[in-house]
Amino acid sequence: MRGYLRADGRKGIRDIIVVGYLVECAHHVAREIASPFQDADVHVIGFPGCYPNPYAQTMMERLCTHPNVAAVLLVSLGCESFDKWGLANSVRESGRPVRTVVIQAAGGTRKSVDAGRAFVAEQLKAREGAPTVPMDPSELIVGTVCGGSDGTSGITGNPAAGVAFDLLVEAGAACIFEETGELIGCEHIMAARAATPELGIELEKSVEKAARYYATLGYGSFAAGNADGGLSTIEEKSMGAYAKSGGSPITGLIKPGDRPPRGGLYLLDVVPDGEVRFGFPNINDNAEIAELIACGAHAVLFVTGRGSVVGSAISPVVKICANPETYRRMSDDMDVDAGRILEGKAGLMEVGREIRDLVLSLGEGRRTVSEELGHREFILTYKSFEPLGPACLPG
Template identity: 80%
Template sequence: MTELAGYLRSDGRKGIRNTVAVAYLVECAHHVAREIALPWRENDVHVIGFPGCYPNAYAEKMMERLCTHPNVGAVLMVSLGCESFNKYALERVVAASGRPVKTIIIQGTGGTRASIKEGRAWVETQRAVLDRQETVPMAVSELIIGTVCGGSDGTSGITGNPAAGRAFDQLITEGAACIFEETGELIGCEHIMAARAITPELGRILEQSVAKAARYYATLGYGSFAAGNAEGGLSTIEEKSMGAYAKSGASAISGLLKPGDIPPRGGLYLLDVVPDGEVRFGFPNINDNAEIAELIACGAHCVLFVTGRGSVVGSAISPVVKICANPETYRRMQDDMDVDAGRILEGRAGLDQIGTEIRDLVVSLGQGARTKSEELGHQEFILTYKSFEPLGPSCLPAG
């Protein structure tokens, strides 16, 4: 049995990182938060936050889930003081999770310099405590893994995406929970996806989630298809969808989640990232890191990121594994890539071989290894406004 080393939290979950999160609660506090974290840019102190000045239930849920993520060991909240974000409610949630938490209110502390000084002193203390924390045994079955693709081209659906799907199948067999998403990039695949649902009702819900995405993008007048996708050889959203669908592998689909919903058990889950109701806040996700943040809010310990064109992003809180689908892109950008799935295209490896490499890399992250994006200091993060209805009982049928 493969054994990982995890950081035990009071709710019984375990993390593969022990990060201090510095969380700003409005864009006006972003600079101070970033300056507080700067001395530890290579020592697992990450900046996250919500830029909006107006309240939003989705953003509050996201911040609660992120600040109590198993990869997070302590939280410093940075408030300007007059924003609408309910800092006291968030502080109570974090404190109830057993994590050390402190809130700095810039207007009350005395401004930028005083807030940075106070924040750095607190982070220094917490970082020292977390560095002394011992790990406990952790099983692969305790992992949650997400997947996303970005900068896709004509190779993504042939190599990188199906290889990620093979890795998912292996991890699910070992008891892990795996999450795929991008309902706006599953258009045309909804019926074959629904056939894999563990109940007929769940199958109908999966189809409805894709139909909702199609309506949403039709209202906006622009689908989830970038100029770079066309330049890379993709011709239609349906063609792109076939590649995106391949990331899900071949396992039965156990449920549908919305951002911030945590899988109740191992298995395969679809994450619906398109807001419910009328179009209110623009595009569902304005870039790949918004999707990564939502996967992490669902508890993902790490995220598999497939790219053909060559994305370089990482993320705060959870490591991002970069799977390069295009062999030419890999040779050009290998400092940013963790897996060369393009070998499949050149006949130098098979799908199962690359899938196993990805699975083994995920396990190694729980044994102390770090991804290329972590080594390079990538900690991208973005959170915007959205609106969701709660999950219905048919979304998570009993396994």
């Protein structure tokens, strides 16, 4: 593998220029700045809210200083509450070029777009032929999420992703599985895999918190599409979702924006702490993908049975299709046909190794299908989290 060496010593498998808007009022200007560079790795991300939120600030700081990011342009309307100068300083201190365009000060849309495009063009030119250095699999962080699950997801795609995770953890990588709301009923099984009894208790608490959160909302992480695909209960869905964690010991529990301190397997707790304040924890799959990337994920494994077309800004998304019929319909959007397991055309270990090898090949320049199709979806909303306790990252 090869990587782009950053000033903090981390390495990225992509060399992205980020255009980040800091309120919805600046979203259009950010898109216009990036529009001429669709064939280059210029990605738009942002926070739509107008009042401040520590979670959103942390997320934007982690995303703008992600190892896959080379330079950052921030786009501000000017009167929003986001701490744009604090964010710009964080990016600057990370060793990355950064510029902030304030629309109200620049003179409106056209002048802001012109200034932003000039910066992006300058950075793209500066990054031409950027050198790479050797990168070991132990330097990778990989996330996994499932979306559009059906009755095949827990039989093929998710356990195949779990095999890939076991192989990557064995090589020293950090792997992150998530969505405690889709692990309800599996908390005791999961706790038994914890590195310490204290961590096991924290894992159980995180799932219990999710169950309380969903009970307060009056609905859980179970969609009509899941039922149409043959799933009948949240516990049934949970068992399938749990399978993508593999069988390695669970090293730690983290929250959005927390970076794994070392290799191993981590659970990402995505359900906010405290009282229900901001509605559904993650309003779609891309919210979860963004949180995995904010934790440093170089790439994200996305398992689907019903079918999904999403990718993401910043880090490539590997699409693993669990259902052979879905794969035949949507093969142009899929990287891995895990449905072959169901049809007896491949074994679980074979597909798991294929996924592992695909992840490693991303560090050699391979592009995922979602990257080739230009999928750069992104969403960020309000949440609230408390700091990690000492039991969450033992040793």
